[in-house]
Amino acid sequence: MGLLINGQWHDKWYDTASHQGEFKREEAKLRHWVTHDGSAGPSGNAGFEAQAGRYHLYVSLACPWAHRTLIFRQLKGLTDLISVSVVSPDMLEKGWSFATDNHSSGDALFQFDNLFQLYCKNNPAHSGRVTVPVLWDKVKNCIVSNESSEIIRMFNSAFDHLTGNKLNFYPDNLTSEIDTINEFIYHNINNGVYRCGFATTQQAYEQAFDALFNALDKVEERLSSQRYLCGNVITEADWRLFTTLIRFDAVYVGHFKCNLRTIESYPHLSAYTRELFQIDGVAETVDFYHIKRHYYFSHAHINPTQVVPKGPEIDYFKAHHRDELIG
Numbered sequence: 001m002g003l004l005i006n007g008q009w010h011d012k013w014y015d016t017a018s019h020q021g022e023f024k025r026e027e028a029k030l031r032h033w034v035t036h037d038g039s040a041g042p043s044g045n046a047g048f049e050a051q052a053g054r055y056h057l058y059v060s061l062a063c064p065w066a067h068r069t070l071i072f073r074q075l076k077g078l079t080d081l082i083s084v085s086v087v088s089p090d091m092l093e094k095g096w097s098f099a100t101d102n103h104s105s106g107d108a109l110f111q112f113d114n115l116f117q118l119y120c121k122n123n124p125a126h127s128g129r130v131t132v133p134v135l136w137d138k139v140k141n142c143i144v145s146n147e148s149s150e151i152i153r154m155f156n157s158a159f160d161h162l163t164g165n166k167l168n169f170y171p172d173n174l175t176s177e178i179d180t181i182n183e184f185i186y187h188n189i190n191n192g193v194y195r196c197g198f199a200t201t202q203q204a205y206e207q208a209f210d211a212l213f214n215a216l217d218k219v220e221e222r223l224s225s226q227r228y229l230c231g232n233v234i235t236e237a238d239w240r241l242f243t244t245l246i247r248f249d250a251v252y253v254g255h256f257k258c259n260l261r262t263i264e265s266y267p268h269l270s271a272y273t274r275e276l277f278q279i280d281g282v283a284e285t286v287d288f289y290h291i292k293r294h295y296y297f298s299h300a301h302i303n304p305t306q307v308v309p310k311g312p313e314i315d316y317f318k319a320h321h322r323d324e325l326i327g
């Protein structure tokens with residue numbers, strides 16, 4: 001685990017010491033946008049036109065941020081248009097690797113050993129963390145984006161004229177409600193579990209823990225009277241929450257000490273997680289081997305033995321009964 005400084009790899013854990021033990025996630029730095037006609041998006045440069053076969057997605061199956069992009073690729077009918085490479089779940093001293101002995105696909109484009117080499121190919125003087133997901137442009141030979149929240153917005157609409165897929169997870173009439181709930185869920189839940197797990201002081205941990213379970217309680221209440229976060233349609237906000245919920249009981253409860261309650265113990269959150277899991281195409285994006293192996297094996301300062309737990313046994317295919325449950 002580490003970062004690039006002027007194109008040089010440094011094996012270094014997150015700096016929590018300068019923030020009173022709190023984990024602060026670095027902002028993604030590479031923020032161009034693929035658009036239907038190649039015009040500029042909200043940030044970055046123009047010139048990234050949606051085309052079949054042009055873009056390649058680098059993901060970890062363990063990572064909740066990368067998982068969002070895989071779900072959108074699946075639901076938006078992009079599997080034939082956008083190819084994928086899967087990193088190894090083991091993120092050790094050289095960061096994400098393409099070692100294939102642990103269910104990684106290897107690097108389909110350059111046969112690199114490590115993801116930091118891809119960042120250096122994009123910019124030999126890159127400084128910053130080397131994160132997944134990464135959207136790569138095979139024509140310009142560069143990184144389009146390493147920000148999952150923006151990659152899913154691109155996937156949501158930029159390729160529609162090529163696929164004919166008109167599913168819209170960010171409809172015009174809900175954008176401000178989605179943005180508001182995303183903000184709340186990102187800080188307290190998506191990143192909240194990391195703020196619990198990576199905290200290095202009791203106080204930072206407890207603050208993150210209280211905010212996390214307060215937020216989960218609020219979402220539970222919301223889902224008791226409406227089917228999805230923004231009403232009766234599934235939106236981007238639901239998929240962003242889902243990737244944290246599906247990892248919660250397997251990893252965050254134990255490894256990140258998020259153990260006030262499990263998701264299984266919340267009637268609505270658990271049924272909602274199952275409902276989303278059972279939507280066509282979603283279950284195949286969920287890989288519990290990668291999820292458990294990554295966290296328990298890669299964070300050796302949290303789990304020094306690197307022993308990966310066998311459980312829990314949870315049947316996500318079980319009937320969810322959302323129809324009967326919501327009031």
Ligand SMILES: N[C@@H](CCC(=O)N[C@@H](CS)C(=O)NCC(=O)O)C(=O)O
Nearest residue numbers: 028063065129130131132146147148
């Ligand atoms: N803002 C990024 C965050 C991505 C992220 O932090 N990914 C984690 C994996 S779960 C990662 O690659 N971490 C490596 C590191 O921080 O060095 C996004 O949402 O795309």
